[in-house]
Amino acid sequence: MSDIILSVENVAMDFDGFRAVGGEHGLSFNVNRGGFLGLIGPNGAGKSTTFNLISGVLKPTQGRVAMNGVELSSLKAAEIAGHGLGRTFQTPRAFPSLSVIDNVIVGSEHSEEGPLAALFGRWRPADVELHEKAEHALERVGLADRLHDSVANLSGGELRMLEVARQLNRDPSILLLDEPTAGVDPNLQVKLSEILVQLHADGTTLIVVEHNLAFLLNIADSVVVLQNGALLAEGDPDSIRHDPAVISAYLGADHET
Amino acid sequence: MTVFFQLVLTGLVTGSFLILATIGFSFTRRVEGFLNIAHPELLGVSAFTTWGLNVIWGWHIIPSAMVGIVFTAFVGLIIGRVVYDPIRALGPAILLITSVGVHYVLGGSVDAIVGTGIRSLDIPLAESYRFWGVRITNYQMIVVVFAALATVGLALFLNKTPMGLAIRAMSANPELAASRGIDVKSTSRITWLISSGLAGLAGVMLAVIATLSTDIAFNQILQILAVAILAGLGSLYAVVAAGLIIGVAMDVSVFWIPAGYRPLVAFSVVILVLMFRPEGLAGKKSR
Amino acid sequence: MTIYAIIIATLTFGAIFSVLTLSLNLQYARGGMINFGTVAYFAAGAYAYAIFTQEPPSGLDQYRFGFDMPWYVGFLAAGVASLLFALVTGWPTLRLRGEYLALTTFAFAEVFHSLLLNERRIGNGSVGLANVERPDPTTLGMSDTVGYALAAVVLMLVTAFVFNRLLKSPFGRTIDAVHDDEIAAQAVGKDDARIRLQVFIISAIPIGFAGALYAMITTLVAPAMFTAEVTFFVWIALVLAGEKTIVGAILGAMALVLFQELVKGVPFETVRGAQIAASVEEIVTGILFILVLRLRPWEKLSKRNAS
Numbered sequence: 001m002s003d004i005i006l007s008v009e010n011v012a013m014d015f016d017g018f019r020a021v022g023g024e025h026g027l028s029f030n031v032n033r034g035g036f037l038g039l040i041g042p043n044g045a046g047k048s049t050t051f052n053l054i055s056g057v058l059k060p061t062q063g064r065v066a067m068n069g070v071e072l073s074s075l076k077a078a079e080i081a082g083h084g085l086g087r088t089f090q091t092p093r094a095f096p097s098l099s100v101i102d103n104v105i106v107g108s109e110h111s112e113e114g115p116l117a118a119l120f121g122r123w124r125p126a127d128v129e130l131h132e133k134a135e136h137a138l139e140r141v142g143l144a145d146r147l148h149d150s151v152a153n154l155s156g157g158e159l160r161m162l163e164v165a166r167q168l169n170r171d172p173s174i175l176l177l178d179e180p181t182a183g184v185d186p187n188l189q190v191k192l193s194e195i196l197v198q199l200h201a202d203g204t205t206l207i208v209v210e211h212n213l214a215f216l217l218n219i220a221d222s223v224v225v226l227q228n229g230a231l232l233a234e235g236d237p238d239s240i241r242h243d244p245a246v247i248s249a250y251l252g253a254d255h256e257t
Numbered sequence: 258m259t260v261f262f263q264l265v266l267t268g269l270v271t272g273s274f275l276i277l278a279t280i281g282f283s284f285t286r287r288v289e290g291f292l293n294i295a296h297p298e299l300l301g302v303s304a305f306t307t308w309g310l311n312v313i314w315g316w317h318i319i320p321s322a323m324v325g326i327v328f329t330a331f332v333g334l335i336i337g338r339v340v341y342d343p344i345r346a347l348g349p350a351i352l353l354i355t356s357v358g359v360h361y362v363l364g365g366s367v368d369a370i371v372g373t374g375i376r377s378l379d380i381p382l383a384e385s386y387r388f389w390g391v392r393i394t395n396y397q398m399i400v401v402v403f404a405a406l407a408t409v410g411l412a413l414f415l416n417k418t419p420m421g422l423a424i425r426a427m428s429a430n431p432e433l434a435a436s437r438g439i440d441v442k443s444t445s446r447i448t449w450l451i452s453s454g455l456a457g458l459a460g461v462m463l464a465v466i467a468t469l470s471t472d473i474a475f476n477q478i479l480q481i482l483a484v485a486i487l488a489g490l491g492s493l494y495a496v497v498a499a500g501l502i503i504g505v506a507m508d509v510s511v512f513w514i515p516a517g518y519r520p521l522v523a524f525s526v527v528i529l530v531l532m533f534r535p536e537g538l539a540g541k542k543s544r
Numbered sequence: 545m546t547i548y549a550i551i552i553a554t555l556t557f558g559a560i561f562s563v564l565t566l567s568l569n570l571q572y573a574r575g576g577m578i579n580f581g582t583v584a585y586f587a588a589g590a591y592a593y594a595i596f597t598q599e600p601p602s603g604l605d606q607y608r609f610g611f612d613m614p615w616y617v618g619f620l621a622a623g624v625a626s627l628l629f630a631l632v633t634g635w636p637t638l639r640l641r642g643e644y645l646a647l648t649t650f651a652f653a654e655v656f657h658s659l660l661l662n663e664r665r666i667g668n669g670s671v672g673l674a675n676v677e678r679p680d681p682t683t684l685g686m687s688d689t690v691g692y693a694l695a696a697v698v699l700m701l702v703t704a705f706v707f708n709r710l711l712k713s714p715f716g717r718t719i720d721a722v723h724d725d726e727i728a729a730q731a732v733g734k735d736d737a738r739i740r741l742q743v744f745i746i747s748a749i750p751i752g753f754a755g756a757l758y759a760m761i762t763t764l765v766a767p768a769m770f771t772a773e774v775t776f777f778v779w780i781a782l783v784l785a786g787e788k789t790i791v792g793a794i795l796g797a798m799a800l801v802l803f804q805e806l807v808k809g810v811p812f813e814t815v816r817g818a819q820i821a822a823s824v825e826e827i828v829t830g831i832l833f834i835l836v837l838r839l840r841p842w843e844k845l846s847k848r849n850a851s
Contacts, residue, residue: 057727076737077730086731093728097720105714106721107732114740118713119706163728170732292643343688344838349580350642354783355837357776369823372816476771479654486647517662520654527651532636544823 005174005205006031006054010064013049013229021046021053023230026063031150031174036196036206038216038237041226047209048090050226051176054207055087067174086172090179090209092152092159100162102145104134107166137169138162140195142188157184164192174205175241181212193219217241225249259390264509270397272504273404274462278477279484279496280407281455286490288428288448289341291352298363299400299453301474303329303460305371308469310523312379326457333453334446336363342445368471376469400462407455408497410436415493421445480507483523487530489537502526550805552689556761557805558798559696563703563754565777565793566784567747570707573788574716575743576723577638578646581653582778584633585626585748587660589755589769591667592625593618594765597677606664607673615679619756626752627745629656634744639737653772661767672766676759692761700755703750704790710746719743780833800829 007030012022021027027050031037039047052058054065056077059091065072072080081087095103108130138144141161146154160180163254167175177196181189189212197219210216217223217237225233225246233243240246282296307325316324333437340359341352383394415421427434427444435441463473480503488499503526507519514522530537564582571577596618598610613621637648660666667673681691710716718739722729726736759765777800785796805826812818 055731076735077727078733078735081731081733089728089731093725093731094722095724095728097724098717102717106729106734115710115715115746118710118715121713166732176646243783292647340834340838347837350646351837353578353643353646354779357779357828358833358837359835361776361780361826363830365823365826365830368826369820372819394815469604482647483651486651490643515662518658521658521662524655524658528648528655531640531644531648531651535640 003033004030005033005035005068006207007066008050008054009064009066010051011053011060011065013046013053013058014061015182019229021049021226021229022061022063023228027226027231028063028228029224029231029234031205032222034200034203034205035199036069036219036221037208037251038220038223039207039209039226040211040213040216040223040240041232044228046229047226048178049229051087051178051207051209055085055176081172084173085176086153086167086170086174087176088160088163088167088178092156092163094162095161096151098151099147100143100149100151100154101131101134101138101236103151103162104137104166104169105130107170108133134165134169140168140191141165142191155183157182157188160184161188161192164195168195172204174207175199177206177208177210179209179211179217183198189215191249261389261509261512262389264512265392265505267389267397268505268508270393270400270466270504271508272501273401274459275480275484276404276486276497276500276506277400277407277455277459277462278428279481279488279500280411280493281452281459282481283485283488283490283493283496284411284448284455286485287493288424288452289337289345289352289445290329290428291341291349292356292482292490293341293359293452294353294356294478295336296356296452296456297474297477298360298367299329299333299456299474300460300463300477301367301471302332302363302475303457304464304469305367305471306380307461307464308376309371310375315379318378318380322461325461326454329457329460329529330450330454332363333456337445337449337453355500364475367474371471373471378406378464380465396465400466403458403462404500407458409492411451411455414451420444423435424448455460461486479520480523483527486527487537492537495538549689550802550809551695553805554798554802556693556696558794558801559693559700560754560758560761561778561781562794562797563750564774565782565797566700566703566707566790567751568778568782569788569790569793570711570747571744572782574711574719574723575740575747577740577744578642579649579744580646580772580775580779581633581649581651582751583770583772583774584649585629585655585657585751586755586758586774587656587767588625588629589622589752590759590765590770591660591673592752593622593759594667594673594676596612596621598673599650606668606671608665615677615760618677619662619753622752622756623749626748626755627750630745630748631741632739634748638740638744643692650772650775652776656768657767657772660770667765671766672764672768674764676763676765678760678763692757696757696761699750699753700794703753704794706750707747708790724814761821767789780829783833784836802847803829813849 011025012026013020039050041047049058053060056072056075059073067083067085070083092107096105098106102103135144135147138147141164143158143161143165151159151162161184164177164180180192184192193215196206208216208220220237223235223237223240224231225240227249232249233240235243278300282293285293285296289483299395303325306328307321310321310324311318336359340355344351344355383396385392385394387522414516415425423434423439423444424447427441431441484496484499487503488495506526507522510518510522564586568579568582571579595609596611596613597615599612600610601607624795633649633652637645640648661670663669681688684691713717716732722734722736722739729736781796781800782793784800785792804825807821810821812821
């Protein structure tokens, strides 16, 4: 039974009259619950813009995005995140005022508590459960020994992993990762692919933008290829590997390796 | 109905003055990239320099005004070079806050030198002319003429002279301008001279049409901000429309509500603009 | 003026303005919001206190409302008034950033000032409300000035404590996250607009209380007491102290008030002499302010200590 968790319908995005995503008729694709979708395409194909449209950072010029049947276009990015959508960014984003572990804890549901709880509630500065959970998330991405470090001391790859940990810690039902392997050293990449496989096995829906196709096509179960903001091809990794349009547009020599 | 048209006309004069007072402020915002809260204090510097030369030293008004304007231009230049240039890298917010400090220094200096009390220039009484029932004085006409000259002059300067084009290039993209061989330092110097000189001209106009007291400069900041915001921060030509709109709105409001509410009218306009159209009349997002 | 009197005055007014710098510190250093209309919240508190505690209008009074309530009701009303004013001004404007927010808050404060000045039914217009009711500290066995100095210090300490607790809490973590990177904060479900509004409102409440206390101490509220100069004063105090810390916000306000009291304490033979002294005080304050912003000595100091 294929149950659709996320549907992108005829979506288009214009910047100053330039159509970044959508092509002529708008972009449409569906993501199955528990699926693992790879989103690929050459630079400037509109992958990150598509992520921004799904996560509510941008509002589409036309079309709709729905998650679990709920139309997202009227929701703020924060509300969409609250509905269980997690994402990372192409350029990693960290909170420099916070330590590594606080960067992760800040995303957990508990700290949603507002100002009244802060003033009158019985929070403790170091909540054991929250810490343990965040620590576990950081352990998974290989940052266990950096808990109290300043994020200023992390490398680009480590910042990416920190972002992944922040999202893991929130247990999102659907997780969007934007180029998770860029700048990440090979050992960590292996770790990352294990994490993704594990998340997939646990039933988390994954959408991953990636240039490292060797990494992605081995673990994804379906692929959407974008070119110039429009859908070029859609299918399972094998058929994409052999799709002539995809090869000529994008894979080229890379594919042979 | 004549009263109403009289108010409209007075409003246009007020608006012309506001254009003069604001255009230098907007020019600074456009080129130097920040809101110079101390700009109105330069009006005070100019007004009181002119007054000092004219009344205390007994000079004729024209040389007094010219020296007042040039002096103010150089005061502005020195402040720009000494205070703002070294901290430009810290961003517009810090520059804005710093200009509050400059406001204190300038305001305090004028206070210390001039002292409190109400003053006026030693010039002939205004003569009024009557057209279709509404009156305008010769001094009011001078304000309108200078506002027009200053605006057209600045526009010609920015569009027709090499230095003006360099300033425009610099305000659009400082790094690119520098890499294209534009002398950023001298362009910035000219900018300070022009914007402060315009403040100087506005200060002289203020001295001509109003009586002077040392808090007069600060009272202008409110209206200058109102005009600059309505125009869209940093845009120059929209200042003309915005100045006239605010001037007329303030003066005509007296027709219906007490005169004390004039500033309130100006600021209600500001709040509405910021809430519904923060980019102002110019319509270009300057953020 | 004796040293004792200077100390008491510095403590009293220093503590009151510390409450304002503490609030600004929360809004600006932690929340990233430039509030250039601080005085309006202060005035809202002072007027609310005066209106709630004064007797109903009679005779020549032009004001419309006087509820003749006990001082503590007025004090609470001051906090509520400031909160409501923050809600009204913050809700539409907080989507604006940086200098735009600075300008809107400034504009709101000017409109409010203009209303107080021109609308005689609120507080007698420019005349203001005199003989503001207040509790008498001598019933507790303290002299008047000591009693109010103590009250101001207590208000300051409570504000500092509450803000400190707020910033150390999970909510404080969220505030920092939103300040650092609102897009990333949204991605973990933080509604940055709402959090900014919450910070804005919370930090306005103590300003209202401070306004009430200020009204009690001066026994007068009039528009002339609540000009933009108050806002600038508080900003200068905050910047002098080097932003970011609670202790710094307090020390900055205390130092600036002490400086003013010292200048006031110098005896002058002539009115002109006093005038010049006041102007020189302004000039020196301005120069200090410019120098601190330029040289940022406190930041360098804290960096040196950290490393």
